[in-house]
Amino acid sequence: MTTAADQQSRSSLLAELVRRLGISLVLLALVVFMLATKDQFGTYANIANVLQQNAIIGIVACGMTFAIILGGFDLSVGAVAALASVVGANIMIDAAAFNFTLGIAGALLACLSIGAFNGFLIAYVRVNPFVATLGTMTVVRGLIFVYTNATPRFGVDYSFTTIGLGKILGVPIPTIIFVGIALLLGFVLHRTRFGHYVFAVGGNAKTASEMGIDVRRIRFSVYVLAAFCAACAGIILIGQTASAQPQAGLGYELTAIAAVIVGGASLGGGRGSMGGTIVGIFILGVVSNGLNLFGVSAFWQPVATGFILIAAVGLDRGSHNKG
Amino acid sequence: MTSQTILSVDSITKRFGAVVALRDISMTIEAGEITGLVGDNGAGKSTLVKLISGVLRQDGGTLAYDGQPATFTTPAQARASGIETVYQDLSLTGNMTVWANVYLGRELIKGPRFLNILDKAAMIAQTRQMLGRFAMNVPPIEAPVDALSGGQRQLIAIARAAAWGSKLILMDEPTAALGVAETQAVEEVIRGLRESGFSVLVISHNLEQVFRITDRIWVLRRGQVIGQRVTKDTHPDEIVAMITGAAAAMSGNLP
Ligand SMILES: Nc1ncnc2c1ncn2[C@@H]1O[C@H](COP(=O)(O)OP(=O)(O)O)[C@@H](O)[C@H]1O
Ligand SMILES: [Mg+2]
Numbered sequence: 001m002t003t004a005a006d007q008q009s010r011s012s013l014l015a016e017l018v019r020r021l022g023i024s025l026v027l028l029a030l031v032v033f034m035l036a037t038k039d040q041f042g043t044y045a046n047i048a049n050v051l052q053q054n055a056i057i058g059i060v061a062c063g064m065t066f067a068i069i070l071g072g073f074d075l076s077v078g079a080v081a082a083l084a085s086v087v088g089a090n091i092m093i094d095a096a097a098f099n100f101t102l103g104i105a106g107a108l109l110a111c112l113s114i115g116a117f118n119g120f121l122i123a124y125v126r127v128n129p130f131v132a133t134l135g136t137m138t139v140v141r142g143l144i145f146v147y148t149n150a151t152p153r154f155g156v157d158y159s160f161t162t163i164g165l166g167k168i169l170g171v172p173i174p175t176i177i178f179v180g181i182a183l184l185l186g187f188v189l190h191r192t193r194f195g196h197y198v199f200a201v202g203g204n205a206k207t208a209s210e211m212g213i214d215v216r217r218i219r220f221s222v223y224v225l226a227a228f229c230a231a232c233a234g235i236i237l238i239g240q241t242a243s244a245q246p247q248a249g250l251g252y253e254l255t256a257i258a259a260v261i262v263g264g265a266s267l268g269g270g271r272g273s274m275g276g277t278i279v280g281i282f283i284l285g286v287v288s289n290g291l292n293l294f295g296v297s298a299f300w301q302p303v304a305t306g307f308i309l310i311a312a313v314g315l316d317r318g319s320h321n322k323g
Numbered sequence: 324m325t326s327q328t329i330l331s332v333d334s335i336t337k338r339f340g341a342v343v344a345l346r347d348i349s350m351t352i353e354a355g356e357i358t359g360l361v362g363d364n365g366a367g368k369s370t371l372v373k374l375i376s377g378v379l380r381q382d383g384g385t386l387a388y389d390g391q392p393a394t395f396t397t398p399a400q401a402r403a404s405g406i407e408t409v410y411q412d413l414s415l416t417g418n419m420t421v422w423a424n425v426y427l428g429r430e431l432i433k434g435p436r437f438l439n440i441l442d443k444a445a446m447i448a449q450t451r452q453m454l455g456r457f458a459m460n461v462p463p464i465e466a467p468v469d470a471l472s473g474g475q476r477q478l479i480a481i482a483r484a485a486a487w488g489s490k491l492i493l494m495d496e497p498t499a500a501l502g503v504a505e506t507q508a509v510e511e512v513i514r515g516l517r518e519s520g521f522s523v524l525v526i527s528h529n530l531e532q533v534f535r536i537t538d539r540i541w542v543l544r545r546g547q548v549i550g551q552r553v554t555k556d557t558h559p560d561e562i563v564a565m566i567t568g569a570a571a572a573m574s575g576n577l578p
Binding site for chain 2: 013191192193194196199200202203204206207208210211212213270271
């Protein structure tokens with residue numbers, strides 16, 4: 001009896017290991033394939049380009065990882081990133097002194113309020129995350145368009161582009177920020193009690209609450225965290241364009257969700273990892289870069305992302321049915 | 324025999340709308356004993372356990388625990404005063420490991436307080452030790468609970484209940500979903516709890532089991548207490564008669 005159970009658990013641990021490694025192997029295979037077929041792929045310029053392009057969406061995906069493990073997701077992250085870009089850049093242009101600090105503070109404040117509103121709706125009013133964040137996404141994007149007339153505003157001091165375009169020892173600064181945020185949030189998710197409770201609530205909210213976990217507080221905090229990550233992304237976007245961009249972050253939500261799911265998280269909640277998300281981001285990033293290098297039109301990239309998302313969710317369902 | 328009452332239920336009534344789930348019932352649980360609670364489906368057994376564990380509030384009557392009036396409004400309060408419940412659904416989180424489930428809500432923390440870093444090594448070691456106290460075959464501590472058998476899950480739920488300096492453990496049909504061998508293992512664990520000084524209330528439909536493990540049996544029928552018997556002084560036929568109402572028909576002694 002026990003041996004059978006032991007064996008069962010061992011084989012499911014093995015399956016889990018293969019699953020996790022599987023994703024990294026897919027990334028490895030993609031990279032090897034690209035190196036073998038396109039000389040240009042391995043150049044410093046291209047690699048730096050891939051690292052930089054995926055850093056911003058990567059930061060958004062770090063926050064999304066928490067929301068998905070919690071059993072929800074956040075569709076408003078793209079709009080929130082645009083909000084950070086618009087609010088931050090406008091303050092930086094208009095405020096005379098300390099304009100960068102004020103701009104960053106203003107962007108964070110605006111975005112965290114949106115995150116808190118999402119969190120309030122989902123955790124306390126018990127609005128479905130899809131409805132709540134679709135609603136805030138639409139409202140925030142609409143307000144941005146009203147305020148900006150949907151036109152970019154230029155004039156942020158060029159020194160701020162260090163954040164978006166600069167490099168340290170050849171590594172793009174957005175990538176360094178991404179690595180910093182991923183390490184920090186990976187630590188929070190996998191080493192602290194808060195992260196542990198995100199898994200617990202996502203796995204079984206009823207049990208978590210019976211065991212004395214403040215489920216509402218955990219849910220609320222996760223949506224604030226997702227908005228914080230989106231805000232960081234929007235602030236780096238200011239650093240890439242030196243302007244307020246009302247159209248920034250379009251489609252971020254789906255790309256981020258795709259990366260998290262490709263990275264092994266389950267839309268049912270309770271499963272996922274920060275490492276997986278990072279691998280997921282780079283799988284999408286390398287595919288997109290590959291299409292680019294093979295001269296495929298940029299319009300095909302969302303098509304590829306969509307198919308990868310569907311495939312990942314399909315695989316996830318398959319593994320669920322077994323268990 | 325001088326037993327000490329750990330929990331007493333006094334004239335408790337509980338309604339769900341028009342349904343009277345418990346009607347003015349009084350009973351006691353004696354310290355250091357395994358008390359059986361039996362009755363037909365819908366007799367009110369689960370409702371009684373939920374009242375004691377703070378999940379539900381009674382409409383009338385009082386509870387006294389350890390000699391003090393008990394007014395638990397949440398399960399957390401009941402747990403804080405030493406009453407643990409193993410629910411029918413076990414309250415386990417399948418995606419989390421054995422140790423994470425045992426410590427859920429009471430994690431051990433290391434390092435600077437504000438960081439709340441989990442002390443995984445300590446929790447794993449102590450879970451292994453804790454489960455070893457109750458079971459011969461300790462399930463894999465770092466496997467997700469989903470990967471375990473029903474008996475192992477039950478063991479984890481019980482061990483968790485016993486782990487927290489609790490005095491009274493309530494179990495609602497702990498072996499209902501288990502096979503013969505697993506049922507035996509869980510019964511062994513329940514007896515072990517008594518030996519370790521816990522008081523246990525077990526709801527069970529399995530009368531043979533009730534006779535194997537309990538010291539005392541309380542019978543509920545349609546929300547009322549029919550009576551109690553000391554297990555070694557009664558017989559399954561008598562308990563069946565009390566459960567079904569045949570006893571009342573025979574002797575006319577409805578309370
Ligand atoms: N949450 C509830 N809402 C309405 N009726 C309930 C609820 N819980 C229990 N009941 C009713 O109370 C009575 C006792 O139920 P229960 O305590 O579950 O019985 P038992 O555990 O002995 O089978 C039944 O008639 C049941 O339908
Ligand atoms: Mg019941």
